[in-house]
Amino acid sequence: MAQKTLVSFTLNGKEVDVAVEARELLIHTLRERLLHTGPHIGCETSHCGACTVDVDGMSVKSCTMLTVQCQGASMLTIEGLERNGVLHALQQAFHEEHGLQCGYCTPGMITRAWRLLQENPNPTEEEIRYWLAGNLCRCTGYQNIVKAVQAAAQKLAAQPA
């Protein structure tokens, strides 16, 4: 049996430990060991962004990161966005603005948009398109995705901090 390494990190606010082979990709650890199946496997070649998760303040494609690289990391997946059964403003906005069709790209799209709004709470349409360019939607629903991010940004700006 291949040698395993114990890796500890914080996932959506909870401490987790996993024993993994060095070659295990983060997306597989999340989906198969930690049963967080929100991040999806799309292309497996770091193009499509369906596997996007947030690691230490960065949106990363979890198909192109080794789990052993995540020792001590703080991680957020789509599962960590709702609070006590209430959807995050981005999730609600994707629902209201019809920001999805088949839904496959949606967890990656929202997780990426979440980091964008942390960095730039009031992005222009051009900025949203540029900074979301690492996430592909094969239903070609980009128009409503952009609208949803704009709507969420407005809603979050109106909320007391």
Added chain:
Amino acid sequence: MIPSPFEYHAPTSLPDAIALLGRYGDEAKLLAGGHSLLPMMKLRFAQPAHLIDLGRIPDLRGIAEVDGAIHIGAMTTENDLVWSALLAGKVPLLVEGARAIADPQVRYRGTVGGDISHGDPGNDHPALMLALDASFVLRGPGGERTVKAADFFFGLYATALEPGEVLTRIQVPIPPAGTGWAYEKLKRKIGDFATAAAAVLLRMNGGKVASASIALTNVGATPLKATAAEDFLVGQTLDEASLAEAARLAMETCDPVADQRGDADYKRAMAGEMTRRALLRAQSRAAA
């Protein structure tokens, strides 16, 4: 797609990383951002027995002004470059170049040092660094040496890095105030390599070109300096005829390989067009 088994090392200092590299030699690969190496490992184009992750060495990351030059740690990410106020003020060509690389997620992880030392002519920093006349600091078990960008790239995946050496820092001379700049990159879609791209630095004096630096991406086995075009431009006004001649001379420098992005003639033509556009945009940003 999962890579072949390997042993993972995460040294926390540069001497430790160099010692590991010395111990494992050809069996080892350095891991920077991983967005070239990990895909190659998944496809079994690379099967290192040892992977040495440089991501835990804080000294390798950061951007600073030192004695009239900008020093960039090799593990500095593309988004670090995009967001750097220092670079925006002193070397805006690098900001424009980094913005054209891959996509946001890749730019959070991908590093300037990885982009350079991979030796892929499709990468963007090689031509940007050639245009800027940058130098690379290489450190190995015997100490440190500095190699100019012009002397670093030998061919596809072949560079001046010797076995056991690590690229630690990039040193970029700050272009004089008033220098215009542009990086024009033709790509089929976000995340693709350039079909052709041109990096330009341009100084004007009295409406005429005082000096031009032109480097081309992905139209040869290495990044290419379009020296004939640079020499021709000195003393010229930038009009239709001189731009066409500069583009023609740049095209003569190219030796592209046909692939899914186009045949050799098309790529050569696009290198000329990117040169023309980059010169015009650099002029619009240059002091007259």
